[in-house]
Amino acid sequence: MARSIPKDFIDRLVDDSDIVSVINHYVSLSKKGNNYTCCCPFHEEKTPSFVVSPQKAIFHCFGCGAGGNVLTFIKDHEGLSFVEAVEKLAELNNVTVPRENTFGNKDFSKIYEINALVANFYFEALKDPKNKSTVEYLKERGISGQTAKNFTIGFADFNQIELLKILQNKFSDKEILESGNFLKNEKGFYPFLRNRVVFPILNSSGKTIGFGGRVTDNSMPKYLNSKDSKFFNKTRELYGFNNAKKDHKSEDFIVTEGYMDVAMLSEYGINNAVASLGTAFSQNHMNAMFKLRRKIIFCFDSDEAGLKAAWRALQISLKNVVDDKTVRFLFLPEGYDPDSFVKEHGKEEFYNKLDRAMVLESFAFQFLKRGKKLDSPEDIRQIIFEFKKLLPLVTSEMLKETLMTKFSSELNINKEILLKEDKPKTKTYVKKITKRQKDVFENEFLLLLFLLENHKNTLSSYTDDFFNFIEGTKREEIATFKDVITQINKEDLARKESPLFAKAMMTGLNLSEDEVVDEFIRASDVIRLEFDELFAEYLINLANKKELTQERKENLQKLLNLRDNNPIQEEELIQNLNTYS
Ligand SMILES: [Zn+2]
Numbered sequence: 001m002a003r004s005i006p007k008d009f010i011d012r013l014v015d016d017s018d019i020v021s022v023i024n025h026y027v028s029l030s031k032k033g034n035n036y037t038c039c040c041p042f043h044e045e046k047t048p049s050f051v052v053s054p055q056k057a058i059f060h061c062f063g064c065g066a067g068g069n070v071l072t073f074i075k076d077h078e079g080l081s082f083v084e085a086v087e088k089l090a091e092l093n094n095v096t097v098p099r100e101n102t103f104g105n106k107d108f109s110k111i112y113e114i115n116a117l118v119a120n121f122y123f124e125a126l127k128d129p130k131n132k133s134t135v136e137y138l139k140e141r142g143i144s145g146q147t148a149k150n151f152t153i154g155f156a157d158f159n160q161i162e163l164l165k166i167l168q169n170k171f172s173d174k175e176i177l178e179s180g181n182f183l184k185n186e187k188g189f190y191p192f193l194r195n196r197v198v199f200p201i202l203n204s205s206g207k208t209i210g211f212g213g214r215v216t217d218n219s220m221p222k223y224l225n226s227k228d229s230k231f232f233n234k235t236r237e238l239y240g241f242n243n244a245k246k247d248h249k250s251e252d253f254i255v256t257e258g259y260m261d262v263a264m265l266s267e268y269g270i271n272n273a274v275a276s277l278g279t280a281f282s283q284n285h286m287n288a289m290f291k292l293r294r295k296i297i298f299c300f301d302s303d304e305a306g307l308k309a310a311w312r313a314l315q316i317s318l319k320n321v322v323d324d325k326t327v328r329f330l331f332l333p334e335g336y337d338p339d340s341f342v343k344e345h346g347k348e349e350f351y352n353k354l355d356r357a358m359v360l361e362s363f364a365f366q367f368l369k370r371g372k373k374l375d376s377p378e379d380i381r382q383i384i385f386e387f388k389k390l391l392p393l394v395t396s397e398m399l400k401e402t403l404m405t406k407f408s409s410e411l412n413i414n415k416e417i418l419l420k421e422d423k424p425k426t427k428t429y430v431k432k433i434t435k436r437q438k439d440v441f442e443n444e445f446l447l448l449l450f451l452l453e454n455h456k457n458t459l460s461s462y463t464d465d466f467f468n469f470i471e472g473t474k475r476e477e478i479a480t481f482k483d484v485i486t487q488i489n490k491e492d493l494a495r496k497e498s499p500l501f502a503k504a505m506m507t508g509l510n511l512s513e514d515e516v517v518d519e520f521i522r523a524s525d526v527i528r529l530e531f532d533e534l535f536a537e538y539l540i541n542l543a544n545k546k547e548l549t550q551e552r553k554e555n556l557q558k559l560l561n562l563r564d565n566n567p568i569q570e571e572e573l574i575q576n577l578n579t580y581s
Contacts, residue, residue: 067502122154
């Protein structure tokens with residue numbers, strides 16, 4: 001399997017994970033004996049058939065057959081690839097995924113070096129008397145020298161020949177172009193940002209990965225960001241995040257709309273603000289923040305664009321607000337953004353506003369009732385219709401409940417109505433498990449897996465022939481079983497990712513050593529009888545050595561009777577089988 005993540009790491013990660021708390025993160029489990037149960041998240045049901053075993057570190061649904069270990073759960077529940085599931089689990093466990101050095105995993109240190117040099121060059125440019133007007137502009141906006149320094153705010157002139165020369169002394173043309181700070185046409189190199197105030201963008205490890213540029217006059221576009229690249233992805237990065245996460249006094253992040261907001265709030269001693277980079281707020285952004293703090297406050301303009309941005313953030317939040325995580329929405333009075341508000345009303349007033357920011361339930365209601373009349377049954381139905389579209393996005397049962405309480409009391413309608421479906425329910429994250437035709441051999445295979453996993457020592461002298469058959473078989477029908485059995489044999493931990501393995505381990509059998517051996521021989525014979533083309537030869541060999549049990553004798557007869565042209569010797573054998581006991 002091509003995995004760029006070291007296998008040892010994955011094994012340890014799975015081992016270190018508490019399957020109950022991870023699954024409980026997505027659904028709410030209740031304790032039942034040694035296990036935990038709930039209604040299965042992978043199929044619709046009214047009584048719980050979904051079981052999690054903390055001892056065995058697996059889950060299994062007796063209803064639809066979903067099962068596996070903690071990675072399987074994350075993979076199937078979130079619809080992720082294997083690698084993404086590992087990353088997600090690592091994130092939940094607060095560990096970093098190490099990467100094996102593989103092709104494609106490029107080293108961007110030269111790019112970071114170029115960007116740091118460029119950022120510093122632009123910052124130093126503010127000291128040049130010819131750029132005095134830019135300094136005036138920043139001062140007028142309220143940015144002090146100290147804040148400019150903290151954020152390495154600078155100025156990109158029209159002409160940057162001097163900067164280009166410095167770069168060309170140290171770096172190749174290819175590296176300079178790749179950094180995105182200069183472009184090239186038939187006349188040669190020219191700078192990407194010109195005549196703009198420049199805000200370097202740092203990634204979460206503090207490397208300069210791009211720049212945002214804002215005009216100081218009315219020219220367009222007002223804002224210009226570095227293009228996305230392998231080292232700069234706007235759906236992952238947030239302006240100011242590297243600073244904000246170091247502000248350990250804060251227990252939340254404030255998400256604003258622009259760099260100026262972040263810089264200006266910092267000017268007033270509010271250091272936990274970030275801004276998205278001209279793209280909508282994304283799942284990645286939320287993951288990055290929720291990893292560190294339990295609360296996010298979205299602070300957007302109260303114009304239509306601001307509301308839309310907040311609504312999108314709300315939709316992402318529905319999925320992510322679980323446990324004690326929380327989001328709030330703050331809309332400043334019309335015409336204000338955080339930048340202008342804090343400048344005019346000061347820090348305390350801004351904090352007062354933050355304290356009174358809307359909870360998720362309130363914003364959901366306020367947004368959906370915009371332009372609607374609560375005394376109009378028609379409008380109420382419209383609001384309910386829109387509200388119901390949100391429910392499938394909600395992960396937390398608690399949040400679902402509080403949302404329903406909010407809407408039912410505001411609209412003065414029965415809560416049950418909000419759950420009733422006009423149409424069949426669709427769960428967005430539910431992965432359809434395609435139900436296989438009930439396999440008659442499945443029970444035997446499950447038993448074999450259980451025996452091989454739990455009674456390895458008892459069976460050690462009986463398993464060779466069966467393993468030889470398994471290793472040699474190319475039968476399509478049992479390919480999955482073959483994989484798991486091979487993994488058990490090799491003690492490969494990946495076996496625990498398999499739904500089949502999980503299902504087998506749920507078989508709570510309590511057998512004596514003799515029973516273990518008998519059951520193993522019986523079940524493995526049933527399988528070989530069906531799938532092993534050489535099973536007859538194997539039994540004939542045993543018959544010749546007079547080592548056939550009664551059961552195997554019958555099996556051999558069955559096999560021989562199925563053959564059209566039995567050679568004379570075999571005819572004799574059939575005769576013998578009938579006589580000896
Ligand atoms: Zn199920």
